[in-house]
Amino acid sequence: MSSIGSIGSRLRDRAGAHSSLGDRVMYALCATGGLIAAAVIAEMIYQVVHGAGPAISRDGLAFVLHSRWNPFFNRFGGGQGLYGTLVSSAIALVLATPLGISIGLYLGVMASPRVRAVVGPLVEMLAAVPSVIVGFWGVIVLAPFVAHHVEPFLHGALGFIPIFGTPQTTGLSLFTAGLTLTLMVLPIIAALSRDLFLTVPRELTDGAAALGATRWEVIRGVVLPTTAAGVAAAVVLGLGRALGEAIAVLQVIGGGHGISRNLFLPSDALAPRIAQEFLSPEGQEIPALFYLALILLVIELVISVVARRIAGRFSVHRTVTT
Amino acid sequence: MSAHGGELAGERAPEVAARLRLHGQPVAGAGDRRLDAEPARETVFEIRDVAVHYGSSQALGWTTLDIHRHEVTAVIGPSGCGKSTFLRSLNRMNDTIPNFRLEGEVLYRGHDLYAPATNRVEVRRRIGMVFQKPNPFPKSIYDNVAWAPRNLGMRAGLDERVERALRHAALWDEVKDRLKQSALGLSGGQQQRLCIARAIAIEPDVLLLDEPASALDPIATASIEELMHTLKHRYTLVIVTHNMQQAARVADRTAFFALDLSGSQRVGTLIEYAPTRTLFTNPSDPRTRDYITGQFG
Numbered sequence A: 001m002s003s004i005g006s007i008g009s010r011l012r013d014r015a016g017a018h019s020s021l022g023d024r025v026m027y028a029l030c031a032t033g034g035l036i037a038a039a040v041i042a043e044m045i046y047q048v049v050h051g052a053g054p055a056i057s058r059d060g061l062a063f064v065l066h067s068r069w070n071p072f073f074n075r076f077g078g079g080q081g082l083y084g085t086l087v088s089s090a091i092a093l094v095l096a097t098p099l100g101i102s103i104g105l106y107l108g109v110m111a112s113p114r115v116r117a118v119v120g121p122l123v124e125m126l127a128a129v130p131s132v133i134v135g136f137w138g139v140i141v142l143a144p145f146v147a148h149h150v151e152p153f154l155h156g157a158l159g160f161i162p163i164f165g166t167p168q169t170t171g172l173s174l175f176t177a178g179l180t181l182t183l184m185v186l187p188i189i190a191a192l193s194r195d196l197f198l199t200v201p202r203e204l205t206d207g208a209a210a211l212g213a214t215r216w217e218v219i220r221g222v223v224l225p226t227t228a229a230g231v232a233a234a235v236v237l238g239l240g241r242a243l244g245e246a247i248a249v250l251q252v253i254g255g256g257h258g259i260s261r262n263l264f265l266p267s268d269a270l271a272p273r274i275a276q277e278f279l280s281p282e283g284q285e286i287p288a289l290f291y292l293a294l295i296l297l298v299i300e301l302v303i304s305v306v307a308r309r310i311a312g313r314f315s316v317h318r319t320v321t322t
Numbered sequence B: 001m002s003a004h005g006g007e008l009a010g011e012r013a014p015e016v017a018a019r020l021r022l023h024g025q026p027v028a029g030a031g032d033r034r035l036d037a038e039p040a041r042e043t044v045f046e047i048r049d050v051a052v053h054y055g056s057s058q059a060l061g062w063t064t065l066d067i068h069r070h071e072v073t074a075v076i077g078p079s080g081c082g083k084s085t086f087l088r089s090l091n092r093m094n095d096t097i098p099n100f101r102l103e104g105e106v107l108y109r110g111h112d113l114y115a116p117a118t119n120r121v122e123v124r125r126r127i128g129m130v131f132q133k134p135n136p137f138p139k140s141i142y143d144n145v146a147w148a149p150r151n152l153g154m155r156a157g158l159d160e161r162v163e164r165a166l167r168h169a170a171l172w173d174e175v176k177d178r179l180k181q182s183a184l185g186l187s188g189g190q191q192q193r194l195c196i197a198r199a200i201a202i203e204p205d206v207l208l209l210d211e212p213a214s215a216l217d218p219i220a221t222a223s224i225e226e227l228m229h230t231l232k233h234r235y236t237l238v239i240v241t242h243n244m245q246q247a248a249r250v251a252d253r254t255a256f257f258a259l260d261l262s263g264s265q266r267v268g269t270l271i272e273y274a275p276t277r278t279l280f281t282n283p284s285d286p287r288t289r290d291y292i293t294g295q296f297g
Helices: A002-016 A018-059 A079-110 A113-128 A131-158 A174-198 A202-209 A215-244 A247-253 A270-277 A285-320 B002-007 B083-089 B120-126 B141-151 B158-168 B188-200 B218-231 B244-250 B276-281 B286-292
Strands: B043-054 B057-068 B072-076 B100-108 B127-130 B206-210 B236-240 B253-262 B265-275
Touching: A018 A285, A079 A113, A079 A174, A079 A215, A079 A247, A079 A270, A079 A285, A113 A174, A131 A174, A131 A247, A174 A215, A174 A247, A202 A215, A215 A270, A215 A285, A215 B141, A247 A270, A270 A285, B043 B083, B057 B083, B057 B236, B057 B253, B072 B083, B072 B244, B083 B206, B083 B236, B083 B265, B120 B127, B127 B188, B141 B158, B141 B188, B158 B188, B188 B206, B188 B218, B218 B236, B218 B244, B236 B244, B244 B276, B253 B276, B253 B286, B265 B276, B265 B286, B276 B286
Parallel strands: B057 B265, B072 B236, B072 B253, B127 B206, B206 B236
Antiparallel strands: B043 B057, B043 B100, B253 B265
16 A cells, blocks of 8 residues: 555656646746737737828728829829739749749659759758848849840740830849749749658559559649649748748849839839838838738738648648548 | 550560579479460460569569469468569569669560560550559549540540449449549448559559458458459459468469578578469478468468
């Protein structure tokens, strides 16, 4: 009985004193961290909405479509920034999605383990390059190259399409901004889709190969369908990065005004305009900048919800497999 | 099939130099034509001195045997004796395993499957495979069966082809009303028969089955075994099984593999290959006798 009694007291001891205290401290720390994160998000939303208040009450939703931005005449509109943000991100998405998936397929399905071990980390490092350096490279390398080679070529070959209009000499344009964003989105899509392709069960690819399928048929018939939702989520995450990028875009977009169909003209976008104008606001500019921030925030929150939904559907789909 | 034979490169006269000796001991039955009841039996595979290595370790010792058309050939033996390695060597499914290396020759209707110019996609199109774990694609039942024929351009009469394959796999009556539903909703036994239907939809010549019933319950197992009796009239079947009763029930010929000492390594080795009845009633190698009477393994 005595031994049972001592075990009992030790059990109580462990449960009561040390580990419970440690557990409680750890719980408190983790819970506090989570609450702080939630509070910060709420505070940011409040600040943005509050700061945008005067502009919202003055211009209402018309602000979103109005494209002029003139601090001297107190005329502000988010149309141009929204246009620049959406178009440059669309360019990035159109280019980075097929490229990123191709890189993911190469690294996840085709490359030998040795190549995978070398190239894979390099692709991930591309995502780690600070955006200010990507933008810097965009100014000194990409923009001149685009101005002298890419834009004239596209204008010459496809000039009848309005988006490929007359190029400028600087190469600082909506198009270059799109290319710069491509570079930043590419490693995200490539690395995430590679990870997804690596999760495709061996039984499925073997089963397809045993049916006389070529490598491409295995990819198209088994690898891509079983990972489609996850790849879509990866693309949406990349889109989120592109939409919110300020510095790199600011460096290469050229700061032009007005909405033009010609992608080769300087333009502006939401995030870079906020970053730039906030340093030296003029007149009633500050509420308008907050309004721009609100537009950006809403877009990004929607993107985040969409990505979460797609990924959620994806995980359900995976667990159905018996 | 022979009309397509030219597509398989690496044509060469089958070498009849069958090695009868293995580590100094005669392999009963291997290459021994006198054991064949019907001398005119057509040979599908001639496996000549095949050894398989994974990196520095040898998985399969020098194996020589013939596999005949329209027969069920069973491969039995204890775990790790190279049964699956042997089977997967017959349609080059081992190719993707790093450091896989095969010596010797696997002749399929006279063509060296491992000749440099051999197209392994073409090999697998003729030599289908059903795996241990049912692995239907996460698609509809119909699309599972129709997928490979579509890839191969067999679009004409696809519905009939799917129905025929499902009928031959004894699954049609159970799924004909829900062809558009996901294959993942089927039971394990149904999934495995779907995998068989999927494999025979492209009318292969040979069907390799790697422990096809080991993940199934007894009733599903019985239906797979019954199926094999009918399938052998159309195809040549090679089945790996760790279940000796199953081999005795379904196979015309049985190959017994076991681990044998080769130098310091234990290597999967063909011990005896004979008509199933002979192997089970009158084995010529004491190791076979020990195994089938339950003395080891």
